[in-house]
Amino acid sequence: MNDKIYDISIIGGGPAGMFAAYFARLRNLKVALIESLPKLGGQPETLYAQKHIYDVAALPKISGTDLTKQLNEQLDIMNCDQYLNTSVSSIDRKDDIWELTTNNETIYTKAIIIAIGNGAFKPRKLTFDYDPTIEENNLDYFVNSIESFKNKDVIVAGGGDSAVDWSIDLSNIAKRTFLVHRRNKYRAMESSVAKLEQSSVEQLNPYIIKGLNYNPDNHDKIDVTLKMIKSDDIKVVTADKLLVNYGFVSDSKILHDWNVELNGPFIKVSQEMETNLPNVFAIGDIVTYPGKLQLIATAFAEGPIAVTKALRNLYPEKNYFEHSTSIFEK
Numbered sequence: 522m523n524d525k526i527y528d529i530s531i532i533g534g535g536p537a538g539m540f541a542a543y544f545a546r547l548r549n550l551k552v553a554l555i556e557s558l559p560k561l562g563g564q565p566e567t568l569y570a571q572k573h574i575y576d577v578a579a580l581p582k583i584s585g586t587d588l589t590k591q592l593n594e595q596l597d598i599m600n601c602d603q604y605l606n607t608s609v610s611s612i613d614r615k616d617d618i619w620e621l622t623t624n625n626e627t628i629y630t631k632a633i634i635i636a637i638g639n640g641a642f643k644p645r646k647l648t649f650d651y652d653p654t655i656e657e658n659n660l661d662y663f664v665n666s667i668e669s670f671k672n673k674d675v676i677v678a679g680g681g682d683s684a685v686d687w688s689i690d691l692s693n694i695a696k697r698t699f700l701v702h703r704r705n706k707y708r709a710m711e712s713s714v715a716k717l718e719q720s721s722v723e724q725l726n727p728y729i730i731k732g733l734n735y736n737p738d739n740h741d742k743i744d745v746t747l748k749m750i751k752s753d754d755i756k757v758v759t760a761d762k763l764l765v766n767y768g769f770v771s772d773s774k775i776l777h778d779w780n781v782e783l784n785g786p787f788i789k790v791s792q793e794m795e796t797n798l799p800n801v802f803a804i805g806d807i808v809t810y811p812g813k814l815q816l817i818a819t820a821f822a823e824g825p826i827a828v829t830k831a832l833r834n835l836y837p838e839k840n841y842f843e844h845s846t847s848i849f850e851k
Contacts, residue, residue, distance in 0.1 A: 535563020
């Protein structure tokens with residue numbers, strides 16, 4: 522067995538996992554933070570980079586990117602080993618030590634915290650074939666840089682909160698903004714729909730996207746073919762950018778292979794974030810328990826609970842009833 526054995530390995534580098542890693546280092550534990558994507562941040566960083574989050578204590582609002590930046594600054598203070606582009610395929614317990622088999626190497630640890638959010642996720646893409654090179658400049662499923670839409674003709678597709686909110690935000694910097702939805706009624710918050718009605722966004726309802734091609738006269742632009750629902754009416758809109766917000770699909774099937782007890786698609790945990798497996802905990806959107814709220818604020822609280830219980834299990838002689846200020850000063 523490898524001589525390097527972690528006290529806690531955290532699977533998932535979203536906000537819940539990042540803060541749990543920071544808190545575990547604050548407790549002077551040896552920590553590994555494992556993330557399947559090439560960067561930390563999870564859904565707020567990957568799916569909602571420029572969107573504002575409103576349920577983080579003491580912050581009236583913060584974007585997904587800025588939240589990730591702040592969490593990274595915390596991790597820089599209490600450094601831990603980070604394994605990026607690393608996916609855990611199996612977990613096996615041998616002699617009170619967990620072996621995590623990954624696509625890169627085997628990681629050995631005394632305890633595990635599962636913080637995989639909604640599982641491995643990817644966007645719902647357009648269902649028809651199109652030139653894949655369009656995704657390089659003209660088609661986006663995430664907003665990584667809002668500046669890339671500045672002074673452009675933009676089409677947003679979708680009818681949920683994300684599509685409606687993005688169409689409003691982009692209309693403030695884009696030349697023209699269109700919102701395409703297959704229904705006349707949106708699935709967004711009433712307050713967002715009210716803002717949409719007062720905005721400059723041009724609504725194209727009820728239409729669906731049926732085709733996507735480079736504009737024949739200007740290959741820097743795209744032609745988006747729209748078909749009206751229950752009609753033969755066809756409309757072609759030329760734009761610089763198409764942002765598709767059809768939501769995302771996630772895959773948490775791996776949990777069945779790990780033998781953790783599930784309640785539907787969620788991991789069942791105790792009030793101390795314990796799973797049915799010894800020294801395996803779970804936090805964040807992937808867990809369920811009576812009264813569970815799927816909020817970042819809740820996930821931030823669940824991490825310290827799991828870390829403290831793990832610490833008590835692994836090192837019962839340690840004093841774990843300390844305020845964070847006292848720990849940090851040490």
